[in-house]
Amino acid sequence: MLSRLLPPRGAARTLTGITLVHTMGQGLWMALNAIYATAVLGLSPGQFGLGVGAAAAVALLLSTPTGHLADRLGPRVVQIWSFVALGPLTAALLLVHGFLPYLLVTSVQAVAYSASRSARMAMLAGLIEPEQRVFVRAYLRATTNVSVSVGALVAGLVLAVDSPPVYRAAVVFNAATYLVTGLLTLLLPAVPPQPARPGPALxxxxxxxxxxxxxxxxxxxxxxxxxxxxxxxxxxxxxxxxxxxxxxxxxxxxxxxxxxxxxxxxxxxxxxxxxxxxxxxxxxxxxxxxxxxxxxxxxxxxxxxxxxxxxxxxxxxxxxxxxxxxxxxxxxxxxxxxxxxxxxxxxxxxxxxxxxxxxxxxxxxxxxxxxxxxxxxxxxxxxxxxxxxxxxxxxxxxxxxxxxxx
The missing domain is CATH 1.20.1250.20 (MFS general substrate transporter like domains)
Structure with missing residues:
Protein backbone atom coordinates (compact mmCIF):
# COMPACT_ATOMS: atom_id res chain seq x y z
CA MET A 1 0.00 0.00 0.00
CA LEU A 2 2.86 2.41 0.70
CA SER A 3 4.01 2.27 -2.90
CA ARG A 4 0.62 3.60 -3.97
CA LEU A 5 0.98 6.52 -1.59
CA LEU A 6 4.28 7.74 -3.01
CA PRO A 7 4.13 10.64 -5.46
CA PRO A 8 5.51 9.69 -8.86
CA ARG A 9 8.93 11.31 -8.86
CA GLY A 10 11.43 13.86 -7.68
CA ALA A 11 11.42 15.97 -4.56
CA ALA A 12 7.84 14.99 -3.69
CA ARG A 13 8.83 11.35 -3.32
CA THR A 14 11.86 12.25 -1.20
CA LEU A 15 9.66 14.43 1.02
CA THR A 16 7.29 11.52 1.47
CA GLY A 17 10.08 9.13 2.42
CA ILE A 18 11.40 11.62 4.97
CA THR A 19 7.91 11.96 6.42
CA LEU A 20 7.61 8.19 6.80
CA VAL A 21 10.75 7.99 8.91
CA HIS A 22 10.00 11.05 11.01
CA THR A 23 6.38 10.24 11.82
CA MET A 24 7.09 6.62 12.67
CA GLY A 25 9.14 7.90 15.59
CA GLN A 26 6.36 10.35 16.42
CA GLY A 27 3.77 7.58 16.50
CA LEU A 28 5.94 5.57 18.85
CA TRP A 29 6.60 8.49 21.18
CA MET A 30 3.02 9.77 21.29
CA ALA A 31 1.97 6.45 22.80
CA LEU A 32 4.89 6.25 25.26
CA ASN A 33 5.59 9.85 26.27
CA ALA A 34 3.33 10.01 29.32
CA ILE A 35 4.25 6.53 30.53
CA TYR A 36 7.98 7.16 30.20
CA ALA A 37 7.73 10.44 32.09
CA THR A 38 5.72 9.00 34.97
CA ALA A 39 6.85 5.36 35.21
CA VAL A 40 10.55 5.73 34.32
CA LEU A 41 11.42 9.33 35.23
CA GLY A 42 9.13 9.34 38.27
CA LEU A 43 7.24 12.56 37.45
CA SER A 44 3.74 13.11 38.74
CA PRO A 45 0.91 13.38 36.17
CA GLY A 46 0.64 17.06 37.05
CA GLN A 47 4.34 17.64 36.38
CA PHE A 48 4.10 15.79 33.08
CA GLY A 49 1.09 17.88 32.05
CA LEU A 50 2.90 21.08 32.95
CA GLY A 51 5.92 20.02 30.91
CA VAL A 52 3.79 19.21 27.87
CA GLY A 53 1.93 22.50 28.21
CA ALA A 54 5.14 24.50 28.49
CA ALA A 55 6.62 22.81 25.42
CA ALA A 56 3.44 23.46 23.44
CA ALA A 57 3.50 27.13 24.44
CA VAL A 58 7.15 27.47 23.35
CA ALA A 59 6.43 25.83 19.98
CA LEU A 60 3.42 28.07 19.45
CA LEU A 61 5.21 31.32 20.31
CA LEU A 62 8.18 30.52 18.07
CA SER A 63 6.27 29.27 15.03
CA THR A 64 6.34 32.59 13.20
CA PRO A 65 9.96 33.58 14.08
CA THR A 66 11.33 30.14 13.17
CA GLY A 67 9.38 30.27 9.92
CA HIS A 68 11.01 33.62 9.16
CA LEU A 69 14.37 32.02 9.95
CA ALA A 70 13.62 29.32 7.38
CA ASP A 71 12.87 32.02 4.79
CA ARG A 72 16.10 33.90 5.47
CA LEU A 73 18.53 30.96 5.83
CA GLY A 74 16.80 28.54 3.50
CA PRO A 75 14.37 25.89 4.78
CA ARG A 76 16.63 22.90 4.05
CA VAL A 77 19.38 24.28 6.30
CA VAL A 78 16.93 24.94 9.12
CA GLN A 79 15.28 21.53 8.81
CA ILE A 80 18.59 19.66 8.81
CA TRP A 81 19.92 21.38 11.90
CA SER A 82 16.63 21.26 13.78
CA PHE A 83 16.36 17.48 13.31
CA VAL A 84 20.04 16.99 14.10
CA ALA A 85 19.43 18.92 17.33
CA LEU A 86 16.30 16.90 18.15
CA GLY A 87 18.35 13.69 18.14
CA PRO A 88 20.58 14.43 21.16
CA LEU A 89 17.82 16.46 22.85
CA THR A 90 15.59 13.40 22.77
CA ALA A 91 18.42 11.16 23.96
CA ALA A 92 18.96 13.60 26.84
CA LEU A 93 15.75 12.25 28.36
CA LEU A 94 17.79 9.19 29.29
CA LEU A 95 19.83 11.37 31.67
CA VAL A 96 17.04 13.48 33.14
CA HIS A 97 16.39 13.28 36.88
CA GLY A 98 13.69 15.49 38.34
CA PHE A 99 11.09 17.89 37.04
CA LEU A 100 13.18 20.98 36.31
CA PRO A 101 15.70 19.18 34.05
CA TYR A 102 12.76 17.51 32.28
CA LEU A 103 11.08 20.88 31.78
CA LEU A 104 14.30 22.38 30.40
CA VAL A 105 14.92 19.53 27.95
CA THR A 106 11.35 19.45 26.64
CA SER A 107 11.26 23.24 26.25
CA VAL A 108 14.47 23.26 24.19
CA GLN A 109 13.08 20.34 22.20
CA ALA A 110 10.07 22.50 21.43
CA VAL A 111 12.31 25.17 19.92
CA ALA A 112 13.85 22.65 17.53
CA TYR A 113 10.46 21.11 16.80
CA SER A 114 8.95 24.49 15.95
CA ALA A 115 11.84 25.23 13.58
CA SER A 116 11.55 21.84 11.88
CA ARG A 117 7.81 22.20 11.36
CA SER A 118 8.01 25.68 9.84
CA ALA A 119 10.97 24.69 7.65
CA ARG A 120 9.23 21.55 6.42
CA MET A 121 6.25 23.47 5.03
CA ALA A 122 8.47 26.23 3.61
CA MET A 123 10.55 23.57 1.86
CA LEU A 124 7.43 21.98 0.38
CA ALA A 125 6.34 25.39 -0.91
CA GLY A 126 9.81 26.04 -2.34
CA LEU A 127 10.23 22.67 -4.08
CA ILE A 128 6.72 21.99 -5.37
CA GLU A 129 4.84 23.99 -7.97
CA PRO A 130 1.86 25.94 -6.54
CA GLU A 131 -0.72 23.81 -8.33
CA GLN A 132 0.77 20.63 -6.81
CA ARG A 133 1.38 21.71 -3.20
CA VAL A 134 -1.93 20.62 -1.70
CA PHE A 135 -1.76 17.38 -3.69
CA VAL A 136 1.67 16.57 -2.25
CA ARG A 137 0.62 17.72 1.21
CA ALA A 138 -2.23 15.24 1.01
CA TYR A 139 0.25 12.46 0.19
CA LEU A 140 2.27 13.44 3.21
CA ARG A 141 -0.79 13.23 5.44
CA ALA A 142 -1.77 9.83 4.07
CA THR A 143 1.71 8.43 4.65
CA THR A 144 1.75 10.03 8.10
CA ASN A 145 -1.31 8.02 9.08
CA VAL A 146 0.38 4.82 7.95
CA SER A 147 3.72 5.47 9.66
CA VAL A 148 2.17 6.78 12.89
CA SER A 149 0.10 3.60 13.04
CA VAL A 150 3.25 1.51 12.63
CA GLY A 151 4.94 3.50 15.38
CA ALA A 152 1.92 3.02 17.64
CA LEU A 153 2.03 -0.72 16.96
CA VAL A 154 5.68 -0.83 18.04
CA ALA A 155 4.70 1.15 21.13
CA GLY A 156 2.12 -1.52 21.90
CA LEU A 157 4.87 -4.13 21.95
CA VAL A 158 6.97 -1.92 24.24
CA LEU A 159 4.01 -1.51 26.59
CA ALA A 160 3.42 -5.26 26.59
CA VAL A 161 7.00 -5.85 27.80
CA ASP A 162 6.69 -2.95 30.29
CA SER A 163 10.36 -2.76 31.25
CA PRO A 164 12.44 0.40 31.90
CA PRO A 165 15.29 -0.78 29.63
CA VAL A 166 12.82 -1.31 26.79
CA TYR A 167 11.33 2.14 27.35
CA ARG A 168 14.84 3.60 27.19
CA ALA A 169 15.48 1.70 23.97
CA ALA A 170 12.36 3.35 22.56
CA VAL A 171 13.83 6.76 23.45
CA VAL A 172 17.00 5.87 21.56
CA PHE A 173 14.95 4.71 18.56
CA ASN A 174 13.00 7.97 18.52
CA ALA A 175 16.23 9.98 18.73
CA ALA A 176 17.63 7.95 15.83
CA THR A 177 14.62 8.73 13.62
CA TYR A 178 15.31 12.44 14.07
CA LEU A 179 18.94 12.05 13.07
CA VAL A 180 18.04 9.91 10.06
CA THR A 181 15.42 12.46 9.02
CA GLY A 182 18.02 15.22 9.17
CA LEU A 183 20.45 13.22 7.04
CA LEU A 184 17.75 12.31 4.50
CA THR A 185 16.98 16.00 4.11
CA LEU A 186 20.39 16.32 2.44
CA LEU A 187 18.88 14.44 -0.51
CA LEU A 188 16.53 17.33 -1.22
CA PRO A 189 17.49 20.25 -3.45
CA ALA A 190 18.27 23.46 -1.60
CA VAL A 191 15.60 26.16 -1.61
CA PRO A 192 17.28 29.56 -2.03
CA PRO A 193 17.05 31.83 1.03
CA GLN A 194 15.02 34.99 0.70
CA PRO A 195 16.89 38.28 1.01
CA ALA A 196 15.89 40.87 3.57
CA ARG A 197 13.21 43.25 2.33
CA PRO A 198 12.26 46.79 3.35
CA GLY A 199 9.68 47.06 6.09
CA PRO A 200 8.86 44.83 9.06
CA ALA A 201 10.47 41.40 9.13
CA LEU A 202 7.38 39.50 10.30
Whole structure:
Protein backbone atom coordinates (compact mmCIF):
# COMPACT_ATOMS: atom_id res chain seq x y z
CA MET A 1 0.00 0.00 0.00
CA LEU A 2 2.86 2.41 0.70
CA SER A 3 4.01 2.27 -2.90
CA ARG A 4 0.62 3.60 -3.97
CA LEU A 5 0.98 6.52 -1.59
CA LEU A 6 4.28 7.74 -3.01
CA PRO A 7 4.13 10.64 -5.46
CA PRO A 8 5.51 9.69 -8.86
CA ARG A 9 8.93 11.31 -8.86
CA GLY A 10 11.43 13.86 -7.68
CA ALA A 11 11.42 15.97 -4.56
CA ALA A 12 7.84 14.99 -3.69
CA ARG A 13 8.83 11.35 -3.32
CA THR A 14 11.86 12.25 -1.20
CA LEU A 15 9.66 14.43 1.02
CA THR A 16 7.29 11.52 1.47
CA GLY A 17 10.08 9.13 2.42
CA ILE A 18 11.40 11.62 4.97
CA THR A 19 7.91 11.96 6.42
CA LEU A 20 7.61 8.19 6.80
CA VAL A 21 10.75 7.99 8.91
CA HIS A 22 10.00 11.05 11.01
CA THR A 23 6.38 10.24 11.82
CA MET A 24 7.09 6.62 12.67
CA GLY A 25 9.14 7.90 15.59
CA GLN A 26 6.36 10.35 16.42
CA GLY A 27 3.77 7.58 16.50
CA LEU A 28 5.94 5.57 18.85
CA TRP A 29 6.60 8.49 21.18
CA MET A 30 3.02 9.77 21.29
CA ALA A 31 1.97 6.45 22.80
CA LEU A 32 4.89 6.25 25.26
CA ASN A 33 5.59 9.85 26.27
CA ALA A 34 3.33 10.01 29.32
CA ILE A 35 4.25 6.53 30.53
CA TYR A 36 7.98 7.16 30.20
CA ALA A 37 7.73 10.44 32.09
CA THR A 38 5.72 9.00 34.97
CA ALA A 39 6.85 5.36 35.21
CA VAL A 40 10.55 5.73 34.32
CA LEU A 41 11.42 9.33 35.23
CA GLY A 42 9.13 9.34 38.27
CA LEU A 43 7.24 12.56 37.45
CA SER A 44 3.74 13.11 38.74
CA PRO A 45 0.91 13.38 36.17
CA GLY A 46 0.64 17.06 37.05
CA GLN A 47 4.34 17.64 36.38
CA PHE A 48 4.10 15.79 33.08
CA GLY A 49 1.09 17.88 32.05
CA LEU A 50 2.90 21.08 32.95
CA GLY A 51 5.92 20.02 30.91
CA VAL A 52 3.79 19.21 27.87
CA GLY A 53 1.93 22.50 28.21
CA ALA A 54 5.14 24.50 28.49
CA ALA A 55 6.62 22.81 25.42
CA ALA A 56 3.44 23.46 23.44
CA ALA A 57 3.50 27.13 24.44
CA VAL A 58 7.15 27.47 23.35
CA ALA A 59 6.43 25.83 19.98
CA LEU A 60 3.42 28.07 19.45
CA LEU A 61 5.21 31.32 20.31
CA LEU A 62 8.18 30.52 18.07
CA SER A 63 6.27 29.27 15.03
CA THR A 64 6.34 32.59 13.20
CA PRO A 65 9.96 33.58 14.08
CA THR A 66 11.33 30.14 13.17
CA GLY A 67 9.38 30.27 9.92
CA HIS A 68 11.01 33.62 9.16
CA LEU A 69 14.37 32.02 9.95
CA ALA A 70 13.62 29.32 7.38
CA ASP A 71 12.87 32.02 4.79
CA ARG A 72 16.10 33.90 5.47
CA LEU A 73 18.53 30.96 5.83
CA GLY A 74 16.80 28.54 3.50
CA PRO A 75 14.37 25.89 4.78
CA ARG A 76 16.63 22.90 4.05
CA VAL A 77 19.38 24.28 6.30
CA VAL A 78 16.93 24.94 9.12
CA GLN A 79 15.28 21.53 8.81
CA ILE A 80 18.59 19.66 8.81
CA TRP A 81 19.92 21.38 11.90
CA SER A 82 16.63 21.26 13.78
CA PHE A 83 16.36 17.48 13.31
CA VAL A 84 20.04 16.99 14.10
CA ALA A 85 19.43 18.92 17.33
CA LEU A 86 16.30 16.90 18.15
CA GLY A 87 18.35 13.69 18.14
CA PRO A 88 20.58 14.43 21.16
CA LEU A 89 17.82 16.46 22.85
CA THR A 90 15.59 13.40 22.77
CA ALA A 91 18.42 11.16 23.96
CA ALA A 92 18.96 13.60 26.84
CA LEU A 93 15.75 12.25 28.36
CA LEU A 94 17.79 9.19 29.29
CA LEU A 95 19.83 11.37 31.67
CA VAL A 96 17.04 13.48 33.14
CA HIS A 97 16.39 13.28 36.88
CA GLY A 98 13.69 15.49 38.34
CA PHE A 99 11.09 17.89 37.04
CA LEU A 100 13.18 20.98 36.31
CA PRO A 101 15.70 19.18 34.05
CA TYR A 102 12.76 17.51 32.28
CA LEU A 103 11.08 20.88 31.78
CA LEU A 104 14.30 22.38 30.40
CA VAL A 105 14.92 19.53 27.95
CA THR A 106 11.35 19.45 26.64
CA SER A 107 11.26 23.24 26.25
CA VAL A 108 14.47 23.26 24.19
CA GLN A 109 13.08 20.34 22.20
CA ALA A 110 10.07 22.50 21.43
CA VAL A 111 12.31 25.17 19.92
CA ALA A 112 13.85 22.65 17.53
CA TYR A 113 10.46 21.11 16.80
CA SER A 114 8.95 24.49 15.95
CA ALA A 115 11.84 25.23 13.58
CA SER A 116 11.55 21.84 11.88
CA ARG A 117 7.81 22.20 11.36
CA SER A 118 8.01 25.68 9.84
CA ALA A 119 10.97 24.69 7.65
CA ARG A 120 9.23 21.55 6.42
CA MET A 121 6.25 23.47 5.03
CA ALA A 122 8.47 26.23 3.61
CA MET A 123 10.55 23.57 1.86
CA LEU A 124 7.43 21.98 0.38
CA ALA A 125 6.34 25.39 -0.91
CA GLY A 126 9.81 26.04 -2.34
CA LEU A 127 10.23 22.67 -4.08
CA ILE A 128 6.72 21.99 -5.37
CA GLU A 129 4.84 23.99 -7.97
CA PRO A 130 1.86 25.94 -6.54
CA GLU A 131 -0.72 23.81 -8.33
CA GLN A 132 0.77 20.63 -6.81
CA ARG A 133 1.38 21.71 -3.20
CA VAL A 134 -1.93 20.62 -1.70
CA PHE A 135 -1.76 17.38 -3.69
CA VAL A 136 1.67 16.57 -2.25
CA ARG A 137 0.62 17.72 1.21
CA ALA A 138 -2.23 15.24 1.01
CA TYR A 139 0.25 12.46 0.19
CA LEU A 140 2.27 13.44 3.21
CA ARG A 141 -0.79 13.23 5.44
CA ALA A 142 -1.77 9.83 4.07
CA THR A 143 1.71 8.43 4.65
CA THR A 144 1.75 10.03 8.10
CA ASN A 145 -1.31 8.02 9.08
CA VAL A 146 0.38 4.82 7.95
CA SER A 147 3.72 5.47 9.66
CA VAL A 148 2.17 6.78 12.89
CA SER A 149 0.10 3.60 13.04
CA VAL A 150 3.25 1.51 12.63
CA GLY A 151 4.94 3.50 15.38
CA ALA A 152 1.92 3.02 17.64
CA LEU A 153 2.03 -0.72 16.96
CA VAL A 154 5.68 -0.83 18.04
CA ALA A 155 4.70 1.15 21.13
CA GLY A 156 2.12 -1.52 21.90
CA LEU A 157 4.87 -4.13 21.95
CA VAL A 158 6.97 -1.92 24.24
CA LEU A 159 4.01 -1.51 26.59
CA ALA A 160 3.42 -5.26 26.59
CA VAL A 161 7.00 -5.85 27.80
CA ASP A 162 6.69 -2.95 30.29
CA SER A 163 10.36 -2.76 31.25
CA PRO A 164 12.44 0.40 31.90
CA PRO A 165 15.29 -0.78 29.63
CA VAL A 166 12.82 -1.31 26.79
CA TYR A 167 11.33 2.14 27.35
CA ARG A 168 14.84 3.60 27.19
CA ALA A 169 15.48 1.70 23.97
CA ALA A 170 12.36 3.35 22.56
CA VAL A 171 13.83 6.76 23.45
CA VAL A 172 17.00 5.87 21.56
CA PHE A 173 14.95 4.71 18.56
CA ASN A 174 13.00 7.97 18.52
CA ALA A 175 16.23 9.98 18.73
CA ALA A 176 17.63 7.95 15.83
CA THR A 177 14.62 8.73 13.62
CA TYR A 178 15.31 12.44 14.07
CA LEU A 179 18.94 12.05 13.07
CA VAL A 180 18.04 9.91 10.06
CA THR A 181 15.42 12.46 9.02
CA GLY A 182 18.02 15.22 9.17
CA LEU A 183 20.45 13.22 7.04
CA LEU A 184 17.75 12.31 4.50
CA THR A 185 16.98 16.00 4.11
CA LEU A 186 20.39 16.32 2.44
CA LEU A 187 18.88 14.44 -0.51
CA LEU A 188 16.53 17.33 -1.22
CA PRO A 189 17.49 20.25 -3.45
CA ALA A 190 18.27 23.46 -1.60
CA VAL A 191 15.60 26.16 -1.61
CA PRO A 192 17.28 29.56 -2.03
CA PRO A 193 17.05 31.83 1.03
CA GLN A 194 15.02 34.99 0.70
CA PRO A 195 16.89 38.28 1.01
CA ALA A 196 15.89 40.87 3.57
CA ARG A 197 13.21 43.25 2.33
CA PRO A 198 12.26 46.79 3.35
CA GLY A 199 9.68 47.06 6.09
CA PRO A 200 8.86 44.83 9.06
CA ALA A 201 10.47 41.40 9.13
CA LEU A 202 7.38 39.50 10.30
CA UNK A 203 5.00 40.78 7.64
CA UNK A 204 2.46 38.05 8.41
CA UNK A 205 1.63 39.74 11.71
CA UNK A 206 0.25 42.71 9.73
CA UNK A 207 -1.75 40.57 7.31
CA UNK A 208 -5.20 40.78 8.88
CA UNK A 209 -7.04 38.53 6.42
CA UNK A 210 -4.46 35.78 6.91
CA UNK A 211 -4.55 36.14 10.69
CA UNK A 212 -8.35 35.89 10.55
CA UNK A 213 -7.96 32.70 8.53
CA UNK A 214 -5.51 31.33 11.10
CA UNK A 215 -7.94 32.06 13.95
CA UNK A 216 -10.95 30.50 12.21
CA UNK A 217 -8.95 27.55 10.94
CA UNK A 218 -7.68 26.92 14.47
CA UNK A 219 -11.23 26.89 15.82
CA UNK A 220 -12.38 24.61 13.01
CA UNK A 221 -9.44 22.26 13.57
CA UNK A 222 -10.74 21.54 17.07
CA UNK A 223 -12.81 18.79 15.46
CA UNK A 224 -9.62 16.71 15.25
CA UNK A 225 -9.94 16.07 18.99
CA UNK A 226 -13.50 14.75 18.76
CA UNK A 227 -12.59 11.15 18.00
CA UNK A 228 -9.48 10.97 20.18
CA UNK A 229 -10.67 12.76 23.32
CA UNK A 230 -14.38 13.57 23.36
CA UNK A 231 -16.01 10.53 21.78
CA UNK A 232 -14.40 7.92 24.09
CA UNK A 233 -15.72 9.80 27.12
CA UNK A 234 -19.10 10.21 25.45
CA UNK A 235 -19.34 6.50 24.69
CA UNK A 236 -18.40 5.51 28.24
CA UNK A 237 -20.54 8.01 30.11
CA UNK A 238 -23.51 8.85 27.91
CA UNK A 239 -24.28 5.87 25.65
CA UNK A 240 -24.98 2.15 25.89
CA UNK A 241 -22.62 1.36 23.00
CA UNK A 242 -19.87 -1.24 23.62
CA UNK A 243 -16.47 0.20 24.48
CA UNK A 244 -14.74 -1.49 21.56
CA UNK A 245 -16.62 0.78 19.17
CA UNK A 246 -14.11 3.55 19.99
CA UNK A 247 -11.22 1.48 18.60
CA UNK A 248 -13.29 0.57 15.53
CA UNK A 249 -14.03 4.24 14.87
CA UNK A 250 -10.37 5.27 15.16
CA UNK A 251 -9.34 2.44 12.82
CA UNK A 252 -12.00 3.47 10.31
CA UNK A 253 -10.79 7.06 10.44
CA UNK A 254 -7.16 6.09 9.81
CA UNK A 255 -8.02 3.86 6.85
CA UNK A 256 -10.33 6.46 5.31
CA UNK A 257 -7.68 9.19 5.52
CA UNK A 258 -5.10 6.94 3.86
CA UNK A 259 -7.47 5.95 1.05
CA UNK A 260 -9.31 9.22 0.41
CA UNK A 261 -7.18 12.21 1.43
CA UNK A 262 -5.25 12.49 -1.85
CA UNK A 263 -8.37 12.13 -3.98
CA UNK A 264 -10.33 14.71 -1.99
CA UNK A 265 -7.43 17.19 -2.07
CA UNK A 266 -7.48 17.47 -5.86
CA UNK A 267 -8.70 20.84 -7.05
CA UNK A 268 -8.12 22.71 -3.77
CA UNK A 269 -4.82 24.36 -4.69
CA UNK A 270 -6.33 27.85 -5.12
CA UNK A 271 -7.71 29.86 -2.20
CA UNK A 272 -11.24 30.10 -3.60
CA UNK A 273 -11.67 26.37 -4.15
CA UNK A 274 -9.89 25.65 -0.87
CA UNK A 275 -12.34 27.89 1.00
CA UNK A 276 -15.26 26.03 -0.54
CA UNK A 277 -13.71 22.72 0.50
CA UNK A 278 -13.25 24.00 4.04
CA UNK A 279 -16.87 25.11 4.12
CA UNK A 280 -18.08 21.75 2.84
CA UNK A 281 -15.90 19.97 5.40
CA UNK A 282 -17.38 22.01 8.22
CA UNK A 283 -20.89 21.00 7.16
CA UNK A 284 -19.95 17.31 7.24
CA UNK A 285 -18.42 17.80 10.70
CA UNK A 286 -21.60 19.54 11.84
CA UNK A 287 -23.61 16.59 10.51
CA UNK A 288 -21.39 14.20 12.46
CA UNK A 289 -22.09 16.15 15.64
CA UNK A 290 -25.84 15.87 15.00
CA UNK A 291 -25.55 12.11 14.53
CA UNK A 292 -23.45 11.73 17.70
CA UNK A 293 -26.12 13.68 19.59
CA UNK A 294 -28.69 11.03 18.66
CA UNK A 295 -26.77 8.21 20.37
CA UNK A 296 -27.63 9.21 23.93
CA UNK A 297 -30.10 6.80 25.53
CA UNK A 298 -30.53 4.60 22.45
CA UNK A 299 -30.11 0.78 22.53
CA UNK A 300 -26.55 -0.49 22.25
CA UNK A 301 -26.78 -1.78 18.68
CA UNK A 302 -28.43 1.39 17.38
CA UNK A 303 -25.96 3.59 19.28
CA UNK A 304 -23.02 1.69 17.79
CA UNK A 305 -24.46 2.01 14.29
CA UNK A 306 -25.05 5.74 14.69
CA UNK A 307 -21.55 6.24 16.08
CA UNK A 308 -20.01 4.59 13.02
CA UNK A 309 -22.21 6.66 10.68
CA UNK A 310 -21.22 9.81 12.54
CA UNK A 311 -17.56 8.83 12.29
CA UNK A 312 -17.91 8.39 8.51
CA UNK A 313 -19.45 11.88 8.22
CA UNK A 314 -16.66 13.22 10.43
CA UNK A 315 -13.81 11.76 8.40
CA UNK A 316 -15.33 13.09 5.17
CA UNK A 317 -15.41 16.49 6.79
CA UNK A 318 -11.92 16.04 8.17
CA UNK A 319 -10.27 15.30 4.85
CA UNK A 320 -12.12 18.11 3.05
CA UNK A 321 -11.35 20.61 5.81
CA UNK A 322 -7.68 19.59 5.85
CA UNK A 323 -7.37 20.07 2.10
CA UNK A 324 -9.09 23.44 2.33
CA UNK A 325 -6.81 24.52 5.17
CA UNK A 326 -3.66 23.65 3.22
CA UNK A 327 -4.92 25.33 0.05
CA UNK A 328 -5.68 28.57 1.84
CA UNK A 329 -2.46 28.54 3.86
CA UNK A 330 -0.29 28.11 0.76
CA UNK A 331 -2.42 30.21 -1.58
CA UNK A 332 -2.81 33.27 0.66
CA UNK A 333 0.91 33.46 1.47
CA UNK A 334 3.38 35.49 -0.62
CA UNK A 335 6.09 33.31 -2.14
CA UNK A 336 8.92 35.20 -0.45
CA UNK A 337 7.52 34.54 3.04
CA UNK A 338 6.14 31.01 2.92
CA UNK A 339 8.12 30.01 6.01
CA UNK A 340 6.69 32.60 8.37
CA UNK A 341 3.20 32.23 6.88
CA UNK A 342 3.18 28.44 7.25
CA UNK A 343 4.59 28.75 10.76
CA UNK A 344 1.81 31.18 11.63
CA UNK A 345 -0.81 28.92 10.07
CA UNK A 346 0.36 26.11 12.34
CA UNK A 347 -0.31 28.33 15.36
CA UNK A 348 -4.03 28.13 14.66
CA UNK A 349 -4.05 24.35 14.92
CA UNK A 350 -1.90 24.56 18.06
CA UNK A 351 -4.39 26.89 19.71
CA UNK A 352 -7.22 24.61 18.66
CA UNK A 353 -5.51 21.65 20.30
CA UNK A 354 -5.04 23.62 23.50
CA UNK A 355 -8.68 24.74 23.69
CA UNK A 356 -10.49 21.71 22.32
CA UNK A 357 -10.09 19.05 25.06
CA UNK A 358 -11.63 21.12 27.84
CA UNK A 359 -14.19 23.01 25.73
CA UNK A 360 -15.53 20.13 23.63
CA UNK A 361 -15.58 17.71 26.55
CA UNK A 362 -17.50 20.27 28.60
CA UNK A 363 -20.02 20.72 25.80
CA UNK A 364 -20.57 17.04 25.02
CA UNK A 365 -20.14 15.18 28.28
CA UNK A 366 -21.53 17.84 30.61
CA UNK A 367 -24.36 19.18 28.44
CA UNK A 368 -25.15 16.12 26.34
CA UNK A 369 -27.32 16.55 23.27
CA UNK A 370 -27.44 20.34 23.62
CA UNK A 371 -23.64 20.46 23.62
CA UNK A 372 -23.45 18.49 20.38
CA UNK A 373 -26.00 20.82 18.78
CA UNK A 374 -23.91 23.83 19.78
CA UNK A 375 -20.81 22.20 18.27
CA UNK A 376 -22.67 21.41 15.04
CA UNK A 377 -23.80 25.00 14.65
CA UNK A 378 -20.39 26.37 15.61
CA UNK A 379 -18.38 24.28 13.17
CA UNK A 380 -20.80 25.01 10.32
CA UNK A 381 -20.72 28.75 11.01
CA UNK A 382 -16.92 28.89 11.15
CA UNK A 383 -16.52 26.98 7.90
CA UNK A 384 -19.09 29.14 6.16
CA UNK A 385 -16.98 32.22 6.88
CA UNK A 386 -13.94 30.92 4.96
CA UNK A 387 -14.98 32.18 1.48
CA UNK A 388 -15.38 35.67 2.96
CA UNK A 389 -11.81 35.50 4.23
CA UNK A 390 -10.61 34.78 0.69
CA UNK A 391 -12.63 37.73 -0.66
CA UNK A 392 -11.10 39.96 2.02
CA UNK A 393 -7.61 38.69 1.21
CA UNK A 394 -8.13 39.37 -2.49
CA UNK A 395 -8.47 43.06 -1.68
CA UNK A 396 -4.94 43.25 -0.26
CA UNK A 397 -2.51 45.29 -2.39
CA UNK A 398 -0.28 42.21 -2.77
CA UNK A 399 -3.13 39.77 -3.46
CA UNK A 400 -2.60 37.27 -6.23
CA UNK A 401 -5.18 36.64 -9.00
CA UNK A 402 -5.76 33.13 -7.61
CA UNK A 403 -7.35 34.60 -4.53
CA UNK A 404 -9.73 36.84 -6.36
CA UNK A 405 -12.71 34.64 -7.18
CA UNK A 406 -14.90 32.78 -4.73
Missing amino acids: VVLRDRPFLAFVALDGLLSMHNLLLDVVLPLWVLQRTHAPRWIVAAILFTNTVAVVLLQVRVARGTDEPASAARASRAGSLFIGLACLVFACTQGTPAALAATLLVLGAVAHVLGEIKQSAGSWGMAFGLAPEHAQGQYQGTAAMGADLGKMIAPALLTWLAVTHGTLGWLVMAAGFAAIGSAMPRIVTWAAARPSATPAAATV
